[in-house]
Amino acid sequence: MMEPLEKRLEKAMAELRTAQESVARTERELREASFAVLSSDRAVRATVGPQGELSGIEFLENKYRDMSPQELAASVLEATSAARLKMNRHVMKAMAPFTEPSSDVPELKGFELDWERIFGPEVLLDDGEEAARGGQPASAWRDALGEDGES
Template identity: 85%
Template sequence: MTEPLEKRLEKAMAELHEAQEAVARTERELREASFAVLSSDRAVRATVGPQGELTGIEFLDSKYRDMSPQELAASVLEAASAARTKMNRHVMKAMAPFTEPSSNVPELKGFELDWERIFGPEVLRDDDETATARDTAASPGWRDALGEDEDGEN
């Protein structure tokens, strides 16, 4: 038996209202989000805000004093890039439910988002691939011995 049009419309409107509330909650959460990441040499911590903008740089343990300008710049860029990638992935995860079609109302399709166009191709690489590329560039052996992850945390 086919469901009456009025009932289907009522369901669609209720689901649309729920989706609008969920989008508003997600937007509020994302406006407050930030990520901080240590460079692989542990000399720099970069923090980015909700739009991937650089909001903070910390030079740790006076290591910067013994670095060349090029080394320091590379550490800053590495940490900032990794923090931005974390934020981008966080946004993608938060928005994922809105890209799925409705299970109750098949006519309500999810939003189509071109993540590669929005964030660039590097955000679509999985964590293992990104970590391998970063570790190949510079991975201090003492980090493995201490059991630390890529952010310098246990």
């Protein structure tokens, strides 16, 4: 016997409210997140904020004094890019559950996320690849989550 429509609607509204609260809580937590990454030559540590913005740079153990400008620039770029990628993967993984349809209420599809609003206008996803502005980075976010996109 099928559940009455009013009961299904009540259940769906409750689940929707819970999901919206969870998304808001996750977004608040992510706004406080940061990641720091050390360059492979251990000369530079770059720290990025939740939208991948550079929030700190440290030159370690005076190694920069023996580096050419090109070497130092490469270390800074390497550490910054790795920190951004790490942050982006963290954000995508945290938000991924909200993109899935409800298991209890099949009519509730997952939320569509505005990655540009989450990450900023230039969404760095993987080794310099940028998402199309305003679009969902389908294959790249699946790669970041370790999924191949096949069902």
